[in-house]
Amino acid sequence: MNELNISKAIIRRLPRYYRYLEELKSEGVERISSGELSERMHVTASQIRQDLNHFGGFGQQGYGYRVGYLYQEIGKILGLDRVNRLILIGAGSLGSAIANYTNYRNRGFCIEALFEKDPEKIGTRIHDIQVYNIDELEEYLSKHPVDIAVIAIPKQEAVKVAKRLSDSGIRAIWNFAHTDLPVPDYVTVENVHLSESLMSLSYKLKSSK
C-alpha cells in the first residue's frame, strides 16, 4: 500500500481504469481478469497487473478481480470517497460550462462558489451556484474550507489569482488558463491546456496524411 513513489504515468491511467470498471459494473459484470480487461482497454494485461499491484493485491489467483471491489478501491485511491469542495474563478462561458459539467457528472466533487469581476454577474446564481465578487476571495476562503480552486480566466489575471489562492492556503488548482502558473511547492496544479491539445491534434492530422 505504499503510495509514495507512484509514477505520473500510473496516476494518469487510474481514472481510465475507474471509468472502465464503472462501465463493467453497470453492465452487471462481477469478475474480470487482467486479460479480458486488457482486450477492452487496449493495454497489456501485464501493465494492468503491474499498475494495480502498486496499490495492493486486489486480485485473486485463478479468479481475477472482483469488479465492484476494485472499482471501490480505485475510487478510494483517487480520493473520490469523500467530497472535494471546489470553487471556480471565472464565470465566462468556459467557467459556466465547467460548473455545469462538474456538478452533474462527478460525484465526489462539489462546486460551492463562483468568483467573477463582472458586476453584471456578481450576486446572481449560475447553475445554482452563487456568484461572488472576486474581491471577496480571501474573505470567503478564510471562512469556508476549500479543497480545489478552478481557474477559468485569462492568463494575466490567472497568474495573480493563483498567487492569491496559494497565499490563502489553497493546495490544489485545476488550471484552464493558457499559461503555467508559478506556485509554491505545496500547491499541486493540474493543467487543461485546450489549445495545446488542439495543436497536437492538428499535428497528428497533418502527419497522418
Added chain:
Amino acid sequence: MNELNISKAIIRRLPRYYRYLEELKSEGVERISSGELSERMHVTASQIRQDLNHFGGFGQQGYGYRVGYLYQEIGKILGLDRVNRLILIGAGSLGSAIANYTNYRNRGFCIEALFEKDPEKIGTRIHDIQVYNIDELEEYLSKHPVDIAVIAIPKQEAVKVAKRLSDSGIRAIWNFAHTDLPVPDYVTVENVHLSESLMSLSYKLKSSK
C-alpha cells in the same frame, strides 16, 4: 526533416515550446539559447535541443535560436500555417464554451458549423456560428470540406456520431465525451477527458497531504 517517427512525448511538448516562443516574441526577445529557454520552461536544455533537432537544425552554434524563426517553424510543424476547418457537435454549455474559446484564441482554427438535436437551438447562431440539425450532418459534410470534428455530447451519442463522422471521411476528432471512441485506423482522436483530469488532481492533492 524526417517527421515519421516522432514520439508522442515530443508532440505533447511542441505546443508548449510554441507558447513560450510566442511569449518571448511578444516581449521583443530576438534570440534565445537552449539554456535560457530551459530555465524559463523548467525542462533541461538537452531535451530542448534534442526535441528541436528531430525536425531540423533550427539553431546556430555559438548563437542560439532566433525566436521569430523558431516560432514560425514550430507553427508549420504543428500545421498552424493553414486554416483548420472545424465543426462542432453539441451546442450545450461545453460546446458553446469551446465555440467561443477556439474562435477567439486560436488563429489557424475556424469553427464553421455547429450541430445540435435540440429544436430550440437549430437555426439560431451561437457565438456567430450557424446551428444545424444533427440530421443534416452527412449532407453538410458532403458539401463542405472539414478538417476536424469536435464532439461535445454525452457518451452514448458520441460513439454513434463518431461512426457517422468517420463514415463521412472525417480524419480528426477532438473528443470531449467521457468515453473512448472506436474509430477506424485512419481517424485520429485527441481526447479531453475532463473528469479524468480532475480525478488525477484529486489523487495528487490527497497524496501530497
Added chain:
DNA sequence: TAGATTGTTAATCGATTAACAATC
C-alpha cells in the same frame, strides 16, 4: 581567434512487456 552554443552520440534512467513461480 576565442567563446559560446548547437547538434549528436553515448550513458542513464524509467517505464513497459514478457515470463513464470506462487496460489487460489
Added chain:
DNA sequence: TAGATTGTTAATCGATTAACAATC
C-alpha cells in the same frame, strides 16, 4: 487435483540526460 490467473521478477524498450566534438 488441474486449470486459471495473479503477483512479481527479469528483460526489453524508449525516453531523458550528460557529454563533447563540431562550428558559428
